[in-house]
Amino acid sequence: MSDARVTFLGVRHHSPACAALVRRTIRALRPAYVLVEGPADMNDRIGELLLGHELPVAVFSHYRSTERVATSWAPLCAYSPEWVALTEGRTAGAEVRFIDLPAWHRAFTDRPDGAANRYADAEARYSRATERLRARYRVDTVDALWDRVFEIADPDGLRDRLDAYFALVRGDTEADDGDRARERYMASWVRAAVAHAGNRPVLVVTGGFHQPALRALTAAPGPTPDAEPAAWPPVPAPPDGAEGGSFLVPYSFRQMDAFAGYQSGMPSPGYYQHLWDEGPDAAAKALRRTVVERLRARHLPASTAALISAHTLTEGLAALRGHPHPARVDVLDGLAAALITDDLDQPLPWNTDGPLRPGAHPAVVETVAACTGDRTGSLHPDTPLPPLVHHVTAEEIRLGLDGDRTLDLDLTNPRGLERSRFLHQLRVLGIPGHTRLTGPDHGADPRDHETWEPRSRTGRDAALTEAGAYGARPDEAAAALLARRLRDTGTAADAGTTAALLFDAVLCGAGSLSRDLLDGLAHRIRTTADPGPLGRALAVVLGLWRHDRVFGTARDPLLGTVLDHAVDRLFHLVEGLHGGPPGVDVPRLRALTAARDALLHAAPALALTPETAAATA
Template sequence: MMELHILGIRHHGVGSAKHVRARLDELQPDLILVEGPPEMDVILPFVFDPAFQLPVAALCYDEEAPQFASFYPFSVFSPEWQAIQYGLEHRTPVKMMDLPLSHLWQMQRMNQNPEPQPGQDPIAEFARAAGFEHGESWWELHFEQAYRPGDARQHFEAVFLMMHTLRNQGIKTSLDAENVIREAWMRHIIRSALKNNVANIAVVCGAWHAPALINLDDWEKSDQKLLKSLPKSKIKVKSSWIPWTNSRLSLHSGYGAGIHSPGWYRHLWENPDDSGALWLSKVAQLFRTQKMDVATAHVLEAHRLSMALAALRNKSRPGLQELNESVVTVMCMGDEVLLNLIRNELIVGNVLGSVPENLPKLPLQADFESQIRALRLPLCAEAKEKVLNLREALDLKRSVFLYRLHILNIPWARPVESSGKGTFKEIWELQWSPEMMISLIEKGIWGNTVEIAAARLLNDQALQSRNIAQLANFISLAIPAELYSVLGHLLQYIHAEASVSSDIQELMQTVIPLAGLGRYGNVRKSDIQAIETLLGGLIIRICIGLPNAAFGIDGGGANNLLNIIKDTHRALYVLDHTDWWAQWLDALSRVSTRTGVAPLVSGGVNRLLLDARVLNRDAISVRMHLALSRANEPAESAAWLEGFLDGSSLLLLYDDNLWNLMHVWLSELPENDFVALLPILRRTFSKFEPAARNQLGQKAKTGVTMTGESPPDRTHNFDTNFADNTLPFTLQLLGFNHE
């Protein structure tokens, strides 16, 4: 007598896993068939290795094009994992019975793969009838949370019956078209097992497939026809195990079924009888490690509330939702922010799995090795310096590759500050150590090639960063690493952060590198546009906020601010955008006239306005007069002067008006004040060139210069023809190609 038992499960379902285990113990099958690609069969024996720490994922990839890959994550509460474990423990053969990936990918590449159609969650039908919002929570309550030992058979019969009813009603799901082929293949595998006289077969598959895997003979003809129509495939699929994380268990990949609360499931798996008290104690302990006072009384009250909530909602015992709500209400003063902590630490759980070392090689590793061969960058244990000339194609590729590794945080190559400001030269120090390979393998979860992995990792880091300066730094990494796909995202994040930032200096510091980005010829057009939009928004904010930002800051702060203002001024000048420039000058004008602005900044801004010809000489001398008025604190006047002169003596040498103002102010300073101001004056004047200082000294000897004496008429006796001779060479110096 041949027996076929279909165990319909939910992927990563705790209750399903327990029932599978119990049912297999009852059935003692001769063969276990599990939903999953047959390419995985070769790596199943490794599962017994004690070095395995869950969660892990089976990785199947196309050997020639590793970007075609599927992950099949498992945790201890995955029914499939339990089935595989059972098989290995009892020496029962386990086989994967899904459609081979080589066929699936071939169909995808030939565009034969049926597009997923919009469908619905079939279980939602039942859930709605029972008054639940989502299918998920209904299923969880009835099939996952409640586990009663001894009724595994009934459980699977109930699941089977339910799915049978739903499928008979003709409910469409989004994967229907693909499922037709997959189920035909599964039936085909089961049929051939039966033909080989296997007496007792257990099939572990997604609940939805269960009703399609009986009455095999009725399907035989149509299945054969369908499977014959499958395209021939030459794709070689390789498989391996890789470490997985709980947070990535919630991703949709492979089985297409993510779960949102792996940590909670694990708790249920380990403590099937917990009514919530143990979970709440774990929460309390977590809070205590974060220095929050949570007493046993809190746990007790939260437990009572969760029970009352479950009763109000007609549930036999509190689920995760009731427990969360109780925690927020009783322990957190209704503040849901703390729930994030619980979510990260407990509900999802910061768990990283690990796999044995003797596994087949991973695609990222393979990609890395093929690239270092192609780029002729050997792995050496001793430190070596490598100078790259970016004008050479090979060196440029090397640089891009090294930047990507840098992003991946693989410390093989370290950038060394290259002397001089030549942008064509890069120096890297290379030193390899074996741990780096492990670090590389860990990055396998990010992608199968160095490029993809670097891009994803960078994107993820940027997503978590709240710091504008850091984001700007990411941009400056993404460009030399040629990760243009990430650039757009980075710009978006910066945009989001910059919009809420009220730190004007930070915003200006973001503008400065962004303004330079257009220089890179191979940045995409769309990104350039995004940069422009972003810049536009930033500049509006800066211009509105600048007058306030310059208000009431101390000496060091003023110095910083002035430097940033000058850098921004330069960056905007280079950008040469009429509107922005006008807005910026307008903002500077407002700063320059506002009282209470740090005098150093005020002086510096006035200088910028003078140079930009917003203010003329007359206006400036009025301002200077005002700044050097007797009523002002001498120290403030000196600071203003320092900012205004900006390390250059020309103004004083050639504008007698300004010279006289300063001269009078300085000579009329009371002795005490003069001595007190000496350091700051010295700082101001010592920045001048020695020759200029000399000239100024000469000028100071004569004291106040009479108007009209100066400036000397330099057009007198001027030989224009002679002067013209210098023009070609000057142009050449300035970088114009003067043919």
């Protein structure tokens, strides 16, 4: 299906130059269809994306089954090529469609890197494939190379340069099974769009890594002109018993920034927003001004002379490097040279690949923060939200937790205990709003009051939406998240981890937690090979089983099962042990003490009798 009606634009995610190319191309082509790399399960809800949000936002996708939980984000900002394709395509009257597999699909979740970001598939490959180009242009990073060749270069010929660049990237890099599955699926959308478009053009906007493969896959002979239009590809649905979906969440420049560990796209979103809005010269000026303002606000040296010096150095570096305009790295190097007089014990972060490291010079920290920007998106009030958001809001009102006062909760009072459990569920889910100052630390802790203090609720809506991947109600979501943490710790989990998970389960309300969590804890105890950590976990379980009438777990049969497994496993491990390393093995002694206490105080829950235990000793 080699067809001149199809235009493929390979882009780098969050590139202003690519976004501008997409805008120019749509306005020139006036295509019938604009096909965009993005989750196809959002096609019926593209209108939600265009409600009028304050960017950046992200499409948050989730999947939950008995086997796995998967989450993914697809961030969008004003200069994301995908966002420009959506908005400009709609303005031009085109049909806009997402054409990639849903983010929960195994093409994403089975990747070796376990990419949690839809657009995280290419950056490491770029670094490997462009090594020769970086050497030729004498630049340290892919970002510096990209700026020189694309962001500050003449836009004439940009598409040809992009095609050559991405052909190099794809030619030097092996695609994995997930790539190939995604590309076959996207190619099926391209063929269907061409069949439906008649004689009108079709524009395909995807990550540049996929562009050469899509060209090849769609070059095969297609339907004859008189054939029926090809059917639109079906959108995969989660299998029976699994739940999946997508919702919009607010996002921030900090979350997008590579210096903060973001997996994909370009660093310094605050700088590139200025570049998109005003061009490279104005972006350089704005960055210098913001850095100086931040330094002065923190009472760090930033004189007017230093600012003038930074400007002069930036212009000189740009000229020396043959840049028609100051590039981001020119501005950053100029600022560093003007502001930092001390010896540095680590390389400047913009000259390496990776996030900002601990212990960086204060001027470097503030420079990176200025590049990042402080913009945080917000959703339009009409944006649909997952059920968890509504449940939490209603429960806060019902329990009187929607105010901003310090809470003193009496855990012996049913209402106080109910409020405590709800707050602990939100804590486990990572929902901002309250922090516990005082309260019981383990099952045998005699304290029966808790104090909670209100905290900033910034980021609460996004956190609730993301937590909705684990369940529609806070109790079931907290249980599912704790179960996942148990699975994720693997066999290397120590007793502290196991005990913390168990106590979190109790604080959230043992009756509301899934049996999977407690069964998982029992399995972990049965497979523990070290008596010391096992004894610590046993002590916590025993305390909960014996004493914890506050949380309703005293004599709890599920805890009794865990207790039985722990005692049985401990005696299996210590049976036949004689001697050992010099000195006192304190963890082993504590484990045996916990086992003794269990035999004395929890005999009804144990299969092992004191007589059998004595014979073992």
